Amino acid sequence: xxxxxxxxxxxxxxxxxxxxxxxxxxxxxxxxxxxxxxxxxxxxxxxxxxxxxxxxxxxxxxxxxxxxxxxxxxxxxxxxxxxxxxxxxxxxxxxxxxxxxxxxxxxxxxxxxxxxxxxxxxxxxxxxxxxxxxxxxxxxxxxxxxxxxxxxxxxxxxxxxxxxxxxxxxxxxxxxxxxxxxxxxxxxxxxxxxxxxxxxxxxxxxxxxxxxxxxxxxxxxxxxxxxxxxxxxxxxxxxxxxxxxxxxxxxxxxxxxxxxxxxxxxxxxxxxxxxxxxxxxxxxxxxxxxxxxxxxxxxxxxxxxxxxxxxxxxxxxxxxxxxxxx
Amino acid sequence: xxxxxxxxxxxxxxxxxxxxxxxxxxxxxxxxxxxxxxxxxxxxxxxxxxxxxxxxxxxxxxxxxxxxxxxxxxxxxxxxxxxxxxxxxxxxxxxxxxxxxxxxxxxxxxxxxxxxxxxxxxxxxxxxxxxxxxxxxxxxxxxxxxxxxxxxxxxxxxxxxxxxxxxxxxxxxxxxxxxxxxxxxxxxxxxxxxxxxxxxxxxxxxxxxxxxxxxxxxxxxxxxxxxxxxxxxxxxxxxxxxxxxxxxxxxxxxxxxxxxxxxxxxxxxxxxxxxxxxxxxxxxxxxxxxxxxxxxxxxxxxxxxxxxxxxxxxxxxxxxxxxxxxxxxxxxxxxxxxxxxxxxxxxxxxxxxxxxxxxxxxxxxxxxxxxxxxxxxxx
Numbered sequence: 001x002x003x004x005x006x007x008x009x010x011x012x013x014x015x016x017x018x019x020x021x022x023x024x025x026x027x028x029x030x031x032x033x034x035x036x037x038x039x040x041x042x043x044x045x046x047x048x049x050x051x052x053x054x055x056x057x058x059x060x061x062x063x064x065x066x067x068x069x070x071x072x073x074x075x076x077x078x079x080x081x082x083x084x085x086x087x088x089x090x091x092x093x094x095x096x097x098x099x100x101x102x103x104x105x106x107x108x109x110x111x112x113x114x115x116x117x118x119x120x121x122x123x124x125x126x127x128x129x130x131x132x133x134x135x136x137x138x139x140x141x142x143x144x145x146x147x148x149x150x151x152x153x154x155x156x157x158x159x160x161x162x163x164x165x166x167x168x169x170x171x172x173x174x175x176x177x178x179x180x181x182x183x184x185x186x187x188x189x190x191x192x193x194x195x196x197x198x199x200x201x202x203x204x205x206x207x208x209x210x211x212x213x214x215x216x217x218x219x220x221x222x223x224x225x226x227x228x229x230x231x232x233x234x235x236x237x238x239x240x241x242x243x244x245x246x247x248x249x250x251x252x253x254x255x256x257x258x259x260x261x262x263x264x265x266x267x268x269x270x271x272x273x274x275x276x277x278x279x280x281x282x283x284x285x286x287x288x289x290x291x292x293x294x295x296x297x298x299x300x301x302x303x304x305x306x307x308x309x310x311x312x313x314x315x316x317x318x319x320x321x322x323x324x325x326x
Numbered sequence: 327x328x329x330x331x332x333x334x335x336x337x338x339x340x341x342x343x344x345x346x347x348x349x350x351x352x353x354x355x356x357x358x359x360x361x362x363x364x365x366x367x368x369x370x371x372x373x374x375x376x377x378x379x380x381x382x383x384x385x386x387x388x389x390x391x392x393x394x395x396x397x398x399x400x401x402x403x404x405x406x407x408x409x410x411x412x413x414x415x416x417x418x419x420x421x422x423x424x425x426x427x428x429x430x431x432x433x434x435x436x437x438x439x440x441x442x443x444x445x446x447x448x449x450x451x452x453x454x455x456x457x458x459x460x461x462x463x464x465x466x467x468x469x470x471x472x473x474x475x476x477x478x479x480x481x482x483x484x485x486x487x488x489x490x491x492x493x494x495x496x497x498x499x500x501x502x503x504x505x506x507x508x509x510x511x512x513x514x515x516x517x518x519x520x521x522x523x524x525x526x527x528x529x530x531x532x533x534x535x536x537x538x539x540x541x542x543x544x545x546x547x548x549x550x551x552x553x554x555x556x557x558x559x560x561x562x563x564x565x566x567x568x569x570x571x572x573x574x575x576x577x578x579x580x581x582x583x584x585x586x587x588x589x590x591x592x593x594x595x596x597x598x599x600x601x602x603x604x605x606x607x608x609x610x611x612x613x614x615x616x617x618x619x620x621x622x623x624x625x626x627x628x629x630x631x632x633x634x635x636x637x638x639x640x641x642x643x644x645x646x647x648x649x650x651x652x653x654x655x656x657x658x659x660x661x662x663x664x665x666x667x668x669x670x671x672x673x674x675x676x677x678x679x680x681x682x683x684x685x686x687x688x689x690x691x692x693x694x695x696x697x698x699x700x701x702x703x704x705x
Contacts, residue, residue: 215445216449216452218405218450219442219450219512220463222436222442223437223463223516224437224467224468225464225467226467229463229467237454238452238454
């Protein structure tokens with residue numbers, strides 16, 4: 001068995017002993033001083049992610065994985081396969097998560113339902129991230145008229161209740177879609193993207209405002225950097241952590257919002273595209289006799305949102321500390 | 327190799343700014359004024375400053391906090407924001423008027439013709455960009471060179487500013503370096519594109535005293551080796567002593583005295599300069615000497631006092647000073663300029679000081695300082 005390497009403290013003790021010095025409190029004190037920087041450096045480098053964050057990451061990987069693999073998984077067809085005789089039945093052999101009010105298999109509904117939910121969640125925030133981030137960065141860097149106008153625009157958009165704004169956009173954009181049967185995933189994604197723009201824009205603007213006052217921005221300017229260079233190379237990398245932590249929360253909110261829109265009848269078309277949101281809506285009429293429909297879909301949303309929030313926090317804790325160490 | 331040759335050529339041709347004939351100074355600033363429009367009134371931060379700087383020479387600009395020295399250097403470089411800033415006067419660089427140029431016109435000059443080292447290396451480096459990228463960044467946007475070649479240049483630059491293991495440092499981030507190291511990196515960035523004029527805006531104020539001298543020596547060597555003109559802005563006369571060719575002392579937005587460094591230290595003419603020199607503690611002073619101070623505080627730049635702006639704090643003040651502002655004009659020695667009606671070391675100055683001493687003017691008491699303060703229990 002290999003001998004463990006002596007710690008700096010032990011090394012010092014042996015050294016002092018060899019030199020005929022007594023190993024006393026002084027040794028320990030010096031050893032503590034020696035030991036601390038190395039220890040903290042090691043902690044900084046590793047900084048483990050924590051069990052919760054790994055679980056959250058695991059769940060997200062699992063959900064995204066099954067959503068992507070849905071067509072090749074051995075699942076019943078969520079729309080075309082149904083057994084009316086078994087409708088509203090709870091978990092049983094062959095249907096481990098039970099069946100819904102139309103006799104469709106809950107497991108395959110949930111797996112297929114993950115697709116539009118995740119598409120809407122990630123898609124809308126991705127659009128909002130790019131658009132809101134760009135506008136916010138510009139608003140924070142170019143004060144003056146551009147900044148005021150964009151800031152005002154964000155405030156106006158934020159003043160309109162988000163759900164009503166999203167409803168209005170879905171209603172306006174889905175006129176061409178089959179009447180009264182709900183909307184396409186794209187429409188909901190765009191609606192939620194527009195709603196998320198001012199939120200991400202404001203966060204980015206606030207962060208960019210404070211960063212663009214830093215001397216290194218002036219220093220870059222004094223070296224002849226163009227506005228684009230300053231925005232892209234100096235400001236953006238500093239603003240990204242704040243944007244990411246809000247965006248991750250935003251994905252969670254968007255997944256829930258898709259459900260909220262479904263409740264209001266402006267969600268994704270349940271007949272053609274099951275989503276977590278419209279599964280809940282479909283099941284709410286039978287809450288007393290078949291609660292498993294609503295509960296299972298809610299748990300799927302709950303775990304995903306919880307994972308995203310937790311992962312967002314963990315990421316921020318990992319990347320946002322740079323400033324404190326300077 | 328063909329691409330290496332192309333790079334060399336592009337490095338040289340990047341110097342697009344035409345050089346003036348050698349008899350024209352590199353930088354000429356003529357009655358520069360910079361005011362800030364605020365809610366409380368117009369702050370005249372720089373109020374009619376005139377100086378010129380030859381190639382390869384160094385000028386120290388000295389003054390208290392808030393006297394306009396930083397604003398002056400940023401104003402000359404054109405780095406001040408547009409909003410609420412009013413500039414007038416002329417700035418000629420290489421004989422060409424650049425005082426009224428827009429930032430877009432100035433941008434090709436920044437970095438390649440004039441550069442600045444900032445006060446606080448803790449905040450003037452981007453915390454999330456590696457040292458290497460921060461040095462190569464200006465090289466890449468000013469010159470048509472490959473990133474590999476820019477990296478070679480960065481290593482050479484770090485070496486020349488005295489940073490050990492430059493290869494390793496390139497990959498490090500600012501928080502991994504000490505304050506002195508960061509200021510060295512800042513200097514490397516500033517000189518990367520070979521400017522002809524370097525502004526050093528209090529480059530050592532936020533550094534450890536032991537590091538200050540190293541950084542100042544480094545600036546001096548770089549300035550000499552590259553034959554740059556340098557403007558060293560500081561509040562500390564000790565910093566410019568022996569390191570600059572000339573010194574300009576600023577007070578309330580104006581230059582009040584300008585002279586070759588040696589002359590200024592040996593024969594200050596302006597009472598403000600004399601008071602600044604007197605306020606430096608000397609090793610030879612007896613223990614418990616009271617430090618000489620300048621009473622009062624710098625004037626309000628929105629409503630500056632009438633006459634000489636230093637008159638309320640001056641030990642030599644006479645009635646004339648409170649009414650008429652003295653112009654900056656050369657004394658009998660020629661190169662030594664000062665703005666004072668009763669200059670130090672002249673018969674008029676001595677008479678003014680004596681009469682104030684008899685009258686018990688507060689500034690005289692503070693100015694004299696010097697005598698030992700009796701402290702109980704200490705012999």
